[in-house]
Amino acid sequence: MSSLWPRLEPLLARVRKPGRYIGCEDGALQPRHGRDTVSWLLAYPDVYEVGLPNQGLQILYEILNERPDAAAERTYAPWVDLEALMRERGIPLFSVDTHRAALEFDILAFNLSSELVYTNVLNMIDLAGFDVHARRRSPDDPLVIIGGHAAFNPEPMANFIDVAVLGEGEEVIGEITEVVREWKASGKTEGSRAGVLRELSHIPGVYVPSLYEVVYESSTGPIREVRPLYADVPEVVTKRTVSDLGQWDYPRRPLVPLTEVVHDRLAVEVFRGCTRGCRFCQAGMITRPVRERPADQVRSMVSNGLRRTGYNEVSLTSLSTADFSGIEDVVSSLVPDPTACGAPTISLPSLRVDAFTVGLAAKVASGRRSGLTFAPEAGTWRLRTVINKLITEEDLYGAVESAFASGWSRAKLYFLTGLPTETDIDTKGIVDLAAGCVEIGRRYTNRASVTVSVGGFVPKPHTPFQWFGQNSVDELGRKIRLVRDAASRTKGVNVKWHDPSASLAEGIASRGDRRIGAVIERVWRSGGVFQEWSEYFDVRRWQEAMAAEGLSPDDYVTRHRRKEDVLAWSHLSAGLHQDFLWQDWQSSLQEFGLEDCRWTPCYDCGVCTGDGLEHIVASPIPPAGGSQGTGQDLARVGAVPVDVRLSRTPT
């Protein structure tokens, strides 16, 4: 049980940003390790600057360290310069808290925010010094657990992990700790690893891939069936959900990094879940229902957090912060903060697109008003009804008008391309919208400009678009060029875009099955780490790995799935009825928008009823503003049934 610090220390002056590796943060806890204590190494498979602000990891770190039978430390992916030196000298993956080797922990638990980090998970397991293949691990090796949004389809990672946890971790980590504690007490004897995994599979929300068999029609053909190997192993694993966010006012001791990170401010989560019902949005689908934090608790978490951390900026986080009941009251009470810390800056990420929201943003904006971001996601109202992002042109123009009138000079608009039923009219509509925004802006300032950011759409599991065949790289490239060409003829509109080939890799990993594991391993072994970093991404690694495994990107990515297809994640549930998702997919193709279910009758998506949960929303009426499926005239929607464009589906 020794610290690796003395071996690490001489290397740090030679690598970039060595402050990433020292720990010592304000808010770091003193883990108490011991024979009766289950030790968790909480890992974020990207660099420290990206991983440290992650709220999920901070919350679990604190909850675990409060338990007398658990100790938790943290680790992040070392950047390639340090990794090379570590491998050269045989220094294994270490925790930043006490610089303890990863192998000395009982559990190595990864928080996965995106699919492109999968190769980094393999790299970190390998750097820790044990086998990347779960079946070859020895009894003493740490149990590898994954959680987070990109663990909702853990099948591509099935061969490398021992356990996947679906949903929110606050409660389930305690239950896992108790089972592992018993196992540790019994001495982790030869053969006992299978026993503890079996035991873990009985915990709701815990999925143990090795206890399921996947049967294929042929070696590269579709899945016939996924079945548990034993009668006591659940046929379907359903996600965990914390029913009352008010009972979990974490993090209470936010981690304040000593070196600069991506979100360098206090974060207070105001609610979880979102029922706006955007059909492309996996986060909105898998985090239902909406559970608001009591406004008083938000206020006290902000005020205690600022005092404790010394930050003068707080971000009120959620999937759509303007939807928080009484957001105006909360913001008003925070602006003149009475503490000695002075007036904090408030940032409101993920805002709806309407004038009300801009008013809110204007209230919190201090100093220079440079840019405001909106996400209309699609270029025409027709396509926005398909994806259920119910923002009218009036909503957007109203928001933009309000922004320019309040002193902003730049707007950023986020769009997806390659959406279901998208035609070139929709794609070009992106630039038409942006041009309309510039025209409004020029009435206020000659400097008015609009930046359009275009990303290729990647369909995600547990959403109504999980059946949709993703656009090919060429098609996405063509659409991005359409946008760029149109923008080049439009004054004041700039375009940024994501590499469409990265969308291919993300598509492979997002809806992959267990056979994709070998592809991920090949990409990793050929040097493909940090795949979210453009300087380390090369789509050829993915294409060559697919070819080497005899797998076709078309099968996994661009093919439309049929209703009867067994999806790789069909035995895993985010609480949403498969029927609801299919119906919503059909409604989408009929350009039929759905209102937000917080303030309308239930659509029976399955989450509330299945889990005995309900929305916790303080306000019985929809928030002011009226965009996105509240107070709009949706009669315009779906009035004229159109041909179901699924007819392109191969049969």
Place this chain on the structure above:
Amino acid sequence: MSAGLLKYRLAYSKLGKVRFLGHRDVARLWERTLRKAGVPVAVSTGFTPRARISFGLALPTGAESLIELLDFFVDPNMVQASGSAPSVDEWGERIAHALPEGFTSTHLHEIGSGDISLQESVTASSWILLVDHPDVVEAVDRVRSSDVVHLERERKGERHVDDIRPGILDINILDMNMLDMNMLDMNMLDMNMAQIDELEHLADVWPGDPLRSGSGTAISALLTTSGRGIRPTELVEALLAESEPWDHLTRVLRTQQWIDQDGQRIDVLSASMARPRVCA
């Protein structure tokens, strides 16, 4: 801008793991720390108001220090508004409490608001370097007896060969045996007791006890900081004629900062400490 504001000078040490934090990180850390401690630091006017803190000479990332400096301004009106009279002692205590491990505040006192900035006033720093290389003793002797020491370094994007010898004001090998001698030895050797005391104190406060752990030859150096200045890493490059100083430089510690006053070199705190108040 500074009319009516009170100005304070704070000294602190930076020791142990936190030596891997860069100058910008430390600057941000102090902004948070002073806010946490409730010190009503004045803010600049303009679009993006910043806390009025000015930092002394940047400490290279990887180096430790017994004495780093910062100055900050306090608006007396803000002090009154917050309901408490300015109390340097109280601030000092709260700052000590708010600092993360590895940082210790050592002095805090008010200075004249017109005093020259830290960056301009400090002309030299004392350093102790632990260098792990078989030729280092010889190299130090060579530098001591040379009139010219060449070092190729970058300036405005171009490589230049500079003579750094005038900037090496003093350089010595420290005899670590002094730390383990008994009183009798010391008397026999007629050594400077103050020097031994200082070394012992140093060995006690330096985390990991690098002076006794034998991780290199200890060199003390007095290097100029005015003009182009000489970094301890540059001294090592020149000593060993190697371009990767950190391959051999195991630890480096700033032990003092100096200013020139009427032709005399005096330490920066003695120079500015009109009303010394020690905290933490």
